[in-house]
Amino acid sequence: MFILLGMPIVQIIIFGFALTNEVKNAKIAVLDNSKDEASLSLISQIDASRYFELEKNLHSYTEIETEFRRGKIKLALVIPQHFAEDIQHLHKTQVQLIADASDPNVANTLTNYAASVIMDYQKRITNDKKLPYTIDTELRMLYNPQLKGAYNFVPGVMAMVLLLVCTMMTAITIVKEKEMGTMEVMLVSPMKPQMIVLAKAVPYLVLSAVNIASILLLSVFVLEVPINGSLVLLVFESILFTLVSLSLGLLISSGAESQQTAMFISLIALFLPTIMLSGFMFPIENMPLPLRVISNIVPAKWYYSIVKSVMIKGTGLYVIWKETLILFGMMIFFLTLAIKKFKIRLA
Amino acid sequence: MANDKVITADKLTKRFGDFVAVDRISFEVNKGEIFGFLGANGAGKTTAMRMLCGLSMPTSGEASVAGFDVYKENEKIKKNIGYMSQKFSLYDDLTVKENMRFYGGIYGMSNKFIKEKTAFILEYLHLQSEADKLVKSLPLGWKQKLAFSVAIFHEPGIVFLDEPTGGVDPVTRREFWNMIYNASDTGITIFVTTHYMDEAEYCNRVSIMVDGRIDALDTPAALKKTYEAASMDEVFLKLARKAKRSAD
Numbered sequence: 001m002f003i004l005l006g007m008p009i010v011q012i013i014i015f016g017f018a019l020t021n022e023v024k025n026a027k028i029a030v031l032d033n034s035k036d037e038a039s040l041s042l043i044s045q046i047d048a049s050r051y052f053e054l055e056k057n058l059h060s061y062t063e064i065e066t067e068f069r070r071g072k073i074k075l076a077l078v079i080p081q082h083f084a085e086d087i088q089h090l091h092k093t094q095v096q097l098i099a100d101a102s103d104p105n106v107a108n109t110l111t112n113y114a115a116s117v118i119m120d121y122q123k124r125i126t127n128d129k130k131l132p133y134t135i136d137t138e139l140r141m142l143y144n145p146q147l148k149g150a151y152n153f154v155p156g157v158m159a160m161v162l163l164l165v166c167t168m169m170t171a172i173t174i175v176k177e178k179e180m181g182t183m184e185v186m187l188v189s190p191m192k193p194q195m196i197v198l199a200k201a202v203p204y205l206v207l208s209a210v211n212i213a214s215i216l217l218l219s220v221f222v223l224e225v226p227i228n229g230s231l232v233l234l235v236f237e238s239i240l241f242t243l244v245s246l247s248l249g250l251l252i253s254s255g256a257e258s259q260q261t262a263m264f265i266s267l268i269a270l271f272l273p274t275i276m277l278s279g280f281m282f283p284i285e286n287m288p289l290p291l292r293v294i295s296n297i298v299p300a301k302w303y304y305s306i307v308k309s310v311m312i313k314g315t316g317l318y319v320i321w322k323e324t325l326i327l328f329g330m331m332i333f334f335l336t337l338a339i340k341k342f343k344i345r346l347a
Numbered sequence: 348m349a350n351d352k353v354i355t356a357d358k359l360t361k362r363f364g365d366f367v368a369v370d371r372i373s374f375e376v377n378k379g380e381i382f383g384f385l386g387a388n389g390a391g392k393t394t395a396m397r398m399l400c401g402l403s404m405p406t407s408g409e410a411s412v413a414g415f416d417v418y419k420e421n422e423k424i425k426k427n428i429g430y431m432s433q434k435f436s437l438y439d440d441l442t443v444k445e446n447m448r449f450y451g452g453i454y455g456m457s458n459k460f461i462k463e464k465t466a467f468i469l470e471y472l473h474l475q476s477e478a479d480k481l482v483k484s485l486p487l488g489w490k491q492k493l494a495f496s497v498a499i500f501h502e503p504g505i506v507f508l509d510e511p512t513g514g515v516d517p518v519t520r521r522e523f524w525n526m527i528y529n530a531s532d533t534g535i536t537i538f539v540t541t542h543y544m545d546e547a548e549y550c551n552r553v554s555i556m557v558d559g560r561i562d563a564l565d566t567p568a569a570l571k572k573t574y575e576a577a578s579m580d581e582v583f584l585k586l587a588r589k590a591k592r593s594a595d
Contacts (some may be wrong), residue, residue: 030588158460180436180438181432181434182436184430184434184436185430185431185450186453187402188401188425188428188430189425189453189454190422190425190453190454190455191453192422311526325593
C-alpha cells in the first residue's frame with residue numbers, strides 16, 4: 001500500500017528535480033599558455049558561469065591527460081600563447097576545448113556551454129571596436145572521438161546485467177527452495193548451510209562470467225568499443241561486482257519469504273536505483289545533495305565508473321583503487337549480514 | 348538401559364520473545380519405537396521437532412538425539428536422522444531417480460550404494476515405470492511415499508516425520524503407515540507428528556501437547572483408560588479443550 005501510494009510521488013520528485021541532463025558546475029581545468037589580461041578575463045568569465053567550476057590550473061599538456069584519467073575533470077580549456085596579442089593585432093585567435101567523451105551526452109552539452117561562454121566573451125570585447133574579434137574553438141573529444149553512445153551504455157549494461165542475473169536470480173532460487181520446503185530438508189542434512197548457499201551462488205557466478213564475456217566480445221567486435229585498459233583488471237572488477245551482487249541476492253533471500261517478494265525487492269531496491277543513480281542515464285554531479293549521497297550506496301555506481309575508467313579511458317588500478325575498495329567493503333558487509341540473518345533464521 | 352533411549356528431552360524450552368512456544372517438555376523415545384507427537388495447530392509440535400533436528404536452538408533445557416547433544420553436536424545429529432517436512436519436500440522438476448541421487452549425494456552416500464538403494468526403493472514402491480518421470484507428474488500419495496523413502500534413504504537411526512499424511516486419502520494413509528511399520532521393523536525409530544487421531548492408535552506411544560506443554564504421554568491404550576475415553580479422538584478432545592492458545 002505504501003509502495004502504491006508512495007512510488008509515484010517519489011518518482012515524480014526524482015525525475016522532476018533530480019534527473020536532468022542539464023549539467024551544472026562541471027569541473028573544468030585550464031591550461032593557460034598565455035597568462036595575460038585577456039586569457040585571465042576569459043577564464044574568470046568561464047569560472048563565473050553557473051555551468052562550470054574551475055578545478056585546476058594546469059601547466060602542461062601531459063597534465064590534461066592525467067586529470068582526465070583520474071576523472072577529476074570533464075572539460076579542459078587550452079589557451080594558446082600570445083592570446084591577448086593575437087586578439088589585439090590579428091583580431092583572431094583560437095582556443096582548444098577537450099572534453100571527456102566517455103559520456104558523450106555530457107561532453108556534447110559541456111562543449112556547447114563552453115563555446116557559448118566564449119562567444120559571449122568575444123562579443124563583450126568586440127563591443128566598441130570596428131573590426132570584430134574572432135575566437136575560434138577547436139573541439140577534441142577525448143576517448144570517444146565519434147561520440148558513440150555505445151561507450152556510455154556498454155558499462156551501464158554490464159552493471160545492469162550482472163546485477164539482474166546475480167542478485168535477482170540468486171534471491172529467487174533460494175526463496176523458491178524455501179517455498180517448496182526443500183531448503184528445510186537440506187538444512188536438516190549434514191551439509192553445512194554455508195555450502196548450500198555457496199552451491200546456490202556458483203551457477204550464477206559462472207553464468208555471469210559467460211555474460212561478461214559475451215558483452216565484451218560484442219562491444220569490441222560489433223560496436224567497436226575498445227578495451228583500452230587491462231582486460232585482466234576489467235575481469236577482476238567484474239567478478240568483484242558479481243560477488244557484491246550475489247551477496248545482495250543472498251541478503252534479499254534471507255529476508256524474503258516468497259518468490260514475488262524477492263523479485264519485488266530486487267526490482268524496486270536495485271533495478272531502479274541502478275538505472276537512475278549509477279550515473280549511467282543521468283549524470284550524478286547534477287543531482288541534489290540527498291540523491292548524490294544515496295547514489296553512493298548503489299554498488300552499480302562504483303562499478304560503472306570502474307568499467308568506464310578501465311575500458312574507455314584505459315586507466316589502471318592506481319586510479320580506481322578507491323572504487324574497488326568500496327565494492328570490496330560492500331561485498332563483505334552484505335555477505336556478513338546475509339550469513340548472520342541466515343543463522344538467525346536457524347536459531 | 349540408557350542405550351535404548353535414542354531421544355531424550357529434559358525441560359526443553361523454546362521462547363520467541365515473550366511467547367513460549369515449547370514449555371519445558373520432557374520425554375524419552377526408545378529405539379525402534381513409533382512415537383506419536385500429537386497436538387493441535389500451534390501447540391508447539393513443529394517447533395519441538397525442529398529443535399530435535401538441529402534446525403532450531405533451544406532456549407533452555409537439555410536434549411539429546413542418537414546420543415548427541417542438540418546444542419553442541421547438531422552436525423552429528425544431522426548425519427543420523429532423516430527428516431520429512433510437512434511441506435512436500437522433493438524437487439518437482441527433477442525425476443524420481445534424480446531426486447534419490449541428489450539426496451543420496453547430500454548425505455555423502457557412494458554411487459554404488461545410491462544405485463542399489465534406488466533400485467530397491469523403486470521396486471518396493473512399484474515405481475520402476477515412473478523412475479524417469481518428473482516428480483511433479485506423480486499423484487500426491489506417491490510423492491509422499493517417495494518422500495518417506497528418500498528421508499530414510501541413507502538408513503538413519505531415527506526419522507522425523509512432520510505431518511506426513513496431510514491431505515492424502517485414507518487408503519494411501521494406510522499404505523503409508525505400512526511403510527512406517529516396515530521401517531520400524533528394521534530398527535529405525537519413528538518420531539511422527541500428526542493430526543489424525545486414528546493414526547495415533549498406530550503408534551507405540553503418544554504424547555499430546557497442549558499450549559507448548561506435554562499434557563499426556565503413554566501408550567494409546569493406557570491413555571484411553573486414564574481419560575475414560577473410547578477412542579484417541581476423545582482423549583485428544585478432552586485435553587485440547589483446556590488449551591488457552593488459539594490455533595493459528
